[in-house]
Amino acid sequence: MSQRSSEQNEDIRDERKKQILDAALSVYVQKGYAGAEVSDVAEQAGLKRGLVYYYFNTKEELFQSLFSWMIEKSREFAKQNLLDAEGSPSERLLNYAQQLCRGALRDSRFPRFHMRAYEEAREVYEGKEEEYIRNRYILRDHIAVVVKQGMNDGELRQGDPILAANAYWGALIPNLTEYLGRKISADTVEATALVEEIVSYCLFGLLSIR
Amino acid sequence: MSQRSSEQNEDIRDERKKQILDAALSVYVQKGYAGAEVSDVAEQAGLKRGLVYYYFNTKEELFQSLFSWMIEKSREFAKQNLLDAEGSPSERLLNYAQQLCRGALRDSRFPRFHMRAYEEAREVYEGKEEEYIRNRYILRDHIAVVVKQGMNDGELRQGDPILAANAYWGALIPNLTEYLGRKISADTVEATALVEEIVSYCLFGLLSIR
Amino acid sequence: MSQRSSEQNEDIRDERKKQILDAALSVYVQKGYAGAEVSDVAEQAGLKRGLVYYYFNTKEELFQSLFSWMIEKSREFAKQNLLDAEGSPSERLLNYAQQLCRGALRDSRFPRFHMRAYEEAREVYEGKEEEYIRNRYILRDHIAVVVKQGMNDGELRQGDPILAANAYWGALIPNLTEYLGRKISADTVEATALVEEIVSYCLFGLLSIR
Amino acid sequence: MSQRSSEQNEDIRDERKKQILDAALSVYVQKGYAGAEVSDVAEQAGLKRGLVYYYFNTKEELFQSLFSWMIEKSREFAKQNLLDAEGSPSERLLNYAQQLCRGALRDSRFPRFHMRAYEEAREVYEGKEEEYIRNRYILRDHIAVVVKQGMNDGELRQGDPILAANAYWGALIPNLTEYLGRKISADTVEATALVEEIVSYCLFGLLSIR
DNA sequence: TATGAATGAGTATTCATTCAT
DNA sequence: AATGAATGAATACTCATTCAT
Incomplete structure (x- = not known):
C-alpha cells in the first residue's frame, strides 16, 4: 500500500x-x-x-484554539488597519471601523464571535487566567493605544482611554451583527451609506451639533 | 383546612x-x-x-421566567427614566444613561444580564419565536423611540434610529460592567466623574471638537 | 371550637x-x-x-389495600354466585359467568383490575410472598373447586381442574373488558345476547357439534 | 476509512x-x-x-421497538401456523394452539409478554394511537379471520368472531404461562398430555358431553 | 488518518415521602 | 382531619471522551 x-x-x-x-x-x-x-x-x-x-484532545482545547485563532486574526487585522495604518488617530479609528464593517459584510461571524467571546472568555480559559486576560482585552487595548494618542494630540476628548475604547467598540459591534438581518450585499451604494452611518456613531456620538 | x-x-x-x-x-x-x-x-x-x-417545571421555564422578569424590570426602568421623563430627547438619553450607571453601581448583574441575553435570547426562547423577538429588542426599541424624536427635533443627527439606539446602548453596556472590576462605591466624587465620562461617550462620541 | x-x-x-x-x-x-x-x-x-x-402510609400500602379490597369483593361475589349458589357445577359456572358479565356492564374496572392484577400481584406484594400467593390464585382456586366437582360428577371432562379453571376465567375476562369499547347498556336485548354468547364460549368452547 | x-x-x-x-x-x-x-x-x-x-434514543423508543419486534414475530408465527397452514379452520386452530404451547415450553416470555402487552400497549404507544390499535389487536384479528371461516363453514358455532377469538386466546394464554411454574421440559409424555389438555379447553370448552 | 462502537461522569427531572402548620 | 411547602433518592438522558480496528 x-x-x-x-x-x-x-x-x-x-x-x-x-x-x-x-x-x-x-x-x-x-x-x-x-x-x-x-x-x-x-x-x-x-x-x-x-x-x-x-x-x-478536548472540547476545551478545541475552543481555546478557536479563540487563539480568532484573536490572532483580529490582532493582525487591527495591526494593519489601525496600529500600522496611516493618518491621525481619529482617521485611523474611522478607517478601522470601516474595515470592520466591510469584513462583517463578508462574514458576520467575526463580530458575532466577539460579542460572545467577551462574556465567555473566562469559561473557555478556565484555569488559564493569564491567557484569558491577554486574549479578552487585546482588541480593546489596541484601540485604547490609538485613543490615547488621540487624547494626547488633543484630537479626542480627554478621559480614560479604556472607557473610550469600550465605547467605540461597543457602539460598533452590535451594529455589525445587525447587518445580517438586513442582508445587504457589500459594494452597493446602500451598503456604503450604512457603513458611513454606523461608523459615525462610534466616533461622533448621536448629537447633531457639528 | x-x-x-x-x-x-x-x-x-x-x-x-x-x-x-x-x-x-x-x-x-x-x-x-x-x-x-x-x-x-x-x-x-x-x-x-x-x-x-x-x-x-424545567430549566427552560426557569430561565424564561428569569428573562421575562428582567425584561419587565428593564422596561419599567426605561419607562420611568426615559420615556416618561422630562426634558428634551438628548437630556432624557443622558439622564437614562446616568440612571443605568447608578443602577450598575448597585448591582452589576443588570448590565451583565443584558450582555449575555442579547446573544442567548434565541436559545432560551427556543420554539417561542415571538416572545424572543418581543423581548430581545424591547429595550433598544424604547431607546429608538426617543432617538427618533431627537432626530425629528433636529437635536440628533439624522439617520436610522435603530442603528443609533444600538450605538448608544452598545457604548454604554460594556462600560457598565467594567465598573465591577474597579469596584467603585457609588456616591463618591470618583464615581460621579466616571459616570459623567461613560455617559458622555455614548452621546457625544470620542471627538473633542465641540 | x-x-x-x-x-x-x-x-x-x-x-x-x-x-x-x-x-x-x-x-x-x-x-x-x-x-x-x-x-x-x-x-x-x-x-x-x-x-x-x-x-x-405508603404507595405500597395503598395498593396492597386496594388489592385486598378487590380480592375480598371478588371472593364474596364468587361465594354468593358460585360456591354457595344452587345447581349443578356447570349450571353454577354458567350463572357465575353471567353475573360477572352483568357486573362488568355496570363497572368495567372489575375485570380490568383482574387482568392487570394477575401479572402485577408479585410487584404489589413484594416481600409478602404468602399474601401474594393467597390473593393471586384465590379466584381461580374457587373456580377450580367447582370445576373439580363437575369433573367428579362426570359433568365436565376429566383433567386438571386448575388448567380448566384458567381456561374458563381466561376465556371470560378479555371479553368482559371488550364490553367497554362497545358501550352497551345493560338490560337490553342486545346485551343479554352478548352475555349469552360470551358465557357460552368459556363453557362450550368454539365448536358447533353439540 | x-x-x-x-x-x-x-x-x-x-x-x-x-x-x-x-x-x-x-x-x-x-x-x-x-x-x-x-x-x-x-x-x-x-x-x-x-x-x-x-x-x-429513549426508553419509550426501546419499548416500542420491543413491541414491534414481538408483534412481528408473533405475526409471522401466526401466518405459518394458522393462516397459511393446512386443514380446516378448527384443525388449524388446534394446530396453532399446540404450536404456541410448544413455543411456551421453550420460552415462556412469549405468552407472558402478550399478557402484559394487552393491557400496557396504550401506555407504550402513547401518542401513537394508530400503531397502538394496529399492534394491540393484530393477533386476535388473525385468529378471528380463521374463526370466521369456521363459522361460515358451519364447523364452529355462529357468533361474533372477535368474541370467539378472544375466548380462544384468553383460554390459552394464562395456561401457557402456567407451564413455567411447573417447569416441564418439552418432548416428554407428560408435556404432550398437558398440551393436549390445554389446547382442548380453548376449542371444546369444559363440558364432557361430546 | 479515519471511523464508529463503547464508556462514564455528569445533569435534568420525577416522584414518593415528610413535616410544619 | 387537612394542606401544601420541602426533601432526597432514584431514574431518564446527555455528551465529552476513549479505543479497537
Missing part, C-alpha cells in the same frame, strides 16, 4: 484543523461554548466526531 | 420564586444559559434542587 | 378511605402499579396528596 | 440491538413498562447503560 508522504499528511492535518476551527466558529456564534457540542462541530465540518478528537 | 392561611402561602411562594430568580440571575451572568445548572441555582439560593423544580 | 365526635371522625375516615381506594382502582386499571402516581390517585379522588398519605 | 468493514459494523449493530431487545423482553415480562428501568435492561444484557441509549 502506498504511504502518504509526510508533507502530504502535514497538509491534510493543516487543512483539517482549519476546517474544524471554521466549523467551530459557526457553531460557537450560534450556541456559545457551553451550548456547543463536539458533535455539532463535526457535523458542521462534515467530519466524524472521532476525527475532531484526533486533532483536538 | 390548612393551618397556614392562603395569604401566608401566597407570600411564601412569591418570596421563594423571587429568591430562585435572583439566584438564577447570579448564575446566569456568570455561566450563561447552557452552562448554568439547576443545581447551581439551588445552591446559590440556599435551597434544595427539588424545591426549584417545585416552582419551575 | 366544637370537636367532631369520634364516631363522626370514624365515619369520615371510612368514607375517605373508600373514596381513595375507589380512585386508586380507576388509576390502577389505566396505568398499573408502577405507572400509577399517588398524585394521580389524589387528583382522581378530588383530594390533596398529603391526605392520601394521612390514610395510607 | 474505518478499519472495520461496514458489514462488520452492521453485524455488530444488529447483534447488539437483538441483545438489548432480548434483555428488554426479560425485564418487561417481569416488571412491565413503567416498572422497567433502562438500567435493568442494560444489566440484563450485560452492557452499559450508555450503550443502550446509543442504540435506542
